[in-house]
Amino acid sequence: MKSGVLLKGGKLFWLLLAFIVSFLPVLISLPGNLVGLITGLFAFRILIQLGKFHFPGRWMKTLLVAIAGLLYFFEYRYQYTVETAVNFFVMFSALKLLEIRFERDCHLLIYLLLYLNSTRFLFEQGILWTIYVWSAMLLCLFALVKLHSSPAGKSLVSGLGRFFGLISFTIPLVIILFIFFPRFGPLWQFHLDTGKGKTGISDQFSPGDIASLSQSGERAFRVTFSGEAPAKSEWYWRGLIFDEFDGRTWRQSELLGVLAAKVSQPGLTAAQLKSWPSYEVLLDPTQQRWGFGLSNSMVAGNDPVRTGEGLFRFAQNVEQPKQYQLYWRENDEISSVAPATRDLRLPANIGTRARNWIDERQRKGLTGSALIAEILAFYRNEPFFYTLRPPQIEKDLVDEFLFDSRQGFCSHYAGSMVFLLRAAGIPARLVGGYQGGELGEDGRYIIVHQYDAHAWVEAWLPETGWRRYDPTAQVAPERILNGLEMAVAEEGSFLEGVIFSARKFDNVSVVRWLRLKMDSLNYSWQRWVVGYNGETQENFLKDMLGTVSATSLAVALALVGGGVLTLMSIVVVWSGRRSVLPPSLVLFKKLEKRLSKAGIKRETGETLRAYLVRASEIVPDAKPELMAFLQRLEFIHYASSLPADVREKKVLAPMRRLLQDIVRILKSVQIK
């Protein structure tokens, strides 16, 4: 039969508190009936404690497990994502609550809670979340400590003090482990995604897409340049190339499967690259495989890889903030790779007026760069209007936009321009990505938001290769120079769908300051802690270790970590056996040693007073000092008006001086 110390009082309180705090973030995202189940279980446990119910028997428990299993099954059926896995774990941790009866049952539940808390990091890595999760974990650990400390109600403050003392002891070792522990790839691959929706630019492009992105104040990525950043008008972050158009939607012809074959980084070694200016991108999770970068950027590693078009692709979907370093050189020519036939292909049934417009210009003898200039001038001079609320176009996306409505935003302009160029026989493609960005705190880095999403044109001419053209800049130059907010300031459509976003209140300087401060903090956190992986570890440690390999890391870890651990152990062992004499008696011991060297040994049972009086008779020269020393010693140990340690502080310094004097006198005097 089971037996043990029943769980009650303070111990249960801390356990339940840890339970609530650990479960809160999960409950928010959990479907209603599972929330109901968990709340019910919790209430049930409380009622048991209050004596309203008994602990459930075996049948009852089986029933509850069955109910939970069914609820779970009907909620998720055949969805296998990290989120559903975590929720499964959550549900059964909650069921465990009903089995917590004795003190010794608590360990497993606390371990489950600790693990549950750590899984939160699979979804969130911001600094505020980290603080929350770690606080919840500390609460779990405190509940564990409470379980093993005496029930007698010692003050909470001293208990917490001891607890944090223990925690602070771990800090040096944790830092060492984190820095030096060799990072290696996944032991096996999980085919579970985190179940979060894809964000950011998608792999196909209909007119409305950018408009809906522009309603999002979320961050897309952040960039830090190692040297000087290029001018803001050059901040074109390329992400995808849309080269297929069916009259309605732009698609990318790129097949992820053939990526490997397309890796191209013409004739550059890693060593050569390191002499280039570089920048670091920290990409927020997109659940997609693409990265973003300036044109003419190169990569040193192999995740991401660089495609022939100079785009960056990761081996897997970006489910966690991803950090990568790119090397780049300013050059107008984006790529010299010759165009393919698909860069000229057009749908047959639309754009008749546009084709005629091009024919007209070509008949005038305009070709190549002159024709491109004519097209850009067309956008600049005709009454085009930049708006996030364009009228709906029903039939011909190209003609109606170019010649009738003339209202739209980047994808309309870029899409129509690619159409015009291809109609003129100039290979062209639509490029999707972000343009612009906001300077972070102190201007040290660039924050690119979803509303910076942009589309522009790349066209190929035999004499220049691929070049970038941006018709939007012709229509709304302020969009390129000052960002979307300025471009649509009159319209008031900036983030209009978002009810509350700190970004909307940027004109309040405190809000702006706070937002940038918070972002800066989060950025540092993500760069140095969240983004600390194999590559950054290598960059960070290569100066110290020379070559960074699993072996050199293991050796460094063993040396540094082992050293610190040994030091800690020595301190603990030594503090256990250190002399427990108060300092005044330590001084006396020193004096005794000196005196016995001079031939005056203290006899067993001789009191301090008798001994020092005897010594002063043998060495009369030192009598005043010896007597003064004795007087202070007696003051410390026998005067009762003040606490002993206070008395000790008062007279310790004079005693030291007296001791020195006595030693000097003893040296000078020949003892008979």
Add this chain to the structure above:
Amino acid sequence: MELVKPLRNLLEQKFWQWIGRRSPSKARVELTLRNIYVLPTSKGLLFGLMLLVMFITGVNYQNSLVLLTTFFLATLFVVSILAAFSNLSGLILSLRDSDDCFNGEMASFNFVIIDPKEKRRQRLMLTLETSGDREIFDCVGHSTSVSLGLKCRARGQLSPGRLLIETAFPMGLVRAWSWVRLDGNIFVYPAPVKGSRCVGDTTDEEWPSGGLRGTGDISGVREYLAGDSLSRVSWKHFASKGALYVKDREDAGRSEVWLSLDEYASNSLEIRLQNLCFDLLELDVKGASYGVILGDKKSARGMGDIHRRELLRSLATYRLSLSGTNK
């Protein structure tokens, strides 16, 4: 299985011999690096398992924060080894004078745990391995005393045997413990059992007649002598005269008795000792002057607490080897 058992016993025996050599029996035992042992508990192993799962999660999802958390918890595990060790380290254990007792009674050993550093030691558990009696306590301040009981099963000298002091503070993940053996025995007297006594020829004196049931009149007082029982001090006289007097019984002077082991009828030595013990206590209550003859050894005759204790101790150890600790 049959083959394994003797081997296991042998190993166990060797192990305890080794432990015994490491921490020999002493009057005061200080807990140090030499005699403190630390190992994870089963709950600590479970914690390790959880850490392993967390670590794999961190690696497979390439999640730095999960790894960082794993490192923190792993370090906490290591630190709690040090904490458990330091919770014991530096303590000094000793055995305070404990009362003798009669066979069959619960002997109570008073242990004193001194903490020279006077730091708060939480959740220590002291177990007397010979009886399994244990107490969980905090060690606050300079010294703490803990009494543990041990059932006496045979007369003789009784040592507390091996003590186990342990702690799983602060989180129950690791347990630090030490086996301690302390010098100091108590005497276990034979249990007093009334028996028949053949007034034999070996006695010099007469068994005091008649007034054995403690009816002696108090005729007066005499001055207190060392060894007189406190129960017979006349406090009235102390109050009026300021000196200690003991009530002198009429018959006390006259009844001088020798108790001899050979006078008892039983064949069993133990039963004869028990019977003698009973009569001895009876005489002591009456305040008689008495002595005992054990085989060819004859004790001094006398009275009072100290005398009684000496005689009882001689009964306790009669015909037992000197080292006679028993279990």
